[in-house]
Amino acid sequence: MYPTDSSMPPPPYPVPQHEAQSSVIFVQNPIVGPKSTRLICPNCRADVFTRTTESATAKAWMCSFLMFLTGLFCCSCIPLCMESFQKVDHHCPSCGAYVGSYHVD
Numbered sequence: 001m002y003p004t005d006s007s008m009p010p011p012p013y014p015v016p017q018h019e020a021q022s023s024v025i026f027v028q029n030p031i032v033g034p035k036s037t038r039l040i041c042p043n044c045r046a047d048v049f050t051r052t053t054e055s056a057t058a059k060a061w062m063c064s065f066l067m068f069l070t071g072l073f074c075c076s077c078i079p080l081c082m083e084s085f086q087k088v089d090h091h092c093p094s095c096g097a098y099v100g101s102y103h104v105d
């Protein structure tokens with residue numbers, strides 16, 4: 001007979017970090033633009049205007065770093081300011097959930 005010990009905690013299971021790219025699943029992937037967009041939040045179902053935050057893409061940081069390495073110190077900040085290297089992240093103002101990104105390219 002097996003002892004019915006249900007109070008045992010589950011064994012620690014390491015969450016694979018390198019597979020994060022393929023595990024991003026949206027119930028509803030809203031199309032967002034460069035400006036605040038009205039949509040139904042997929043997380044809290046509220047009818048909201050998204051809160052936008054502009055930031056440089058990973059590509060911009062890569063270009064900047066490469067320019068810095070090749071001696072173009074004064075130009076290395078240019079990719080971070082270029083509009084084509086910017087992305088706009090949209091978040092729900094109600095619950096703060098990430099709802100989508102807009103890329104210029």
Ligand SMILES: [Zn+2]
Nearest residue numbers: 041044092095
């Ligand atoms: Zn929300």
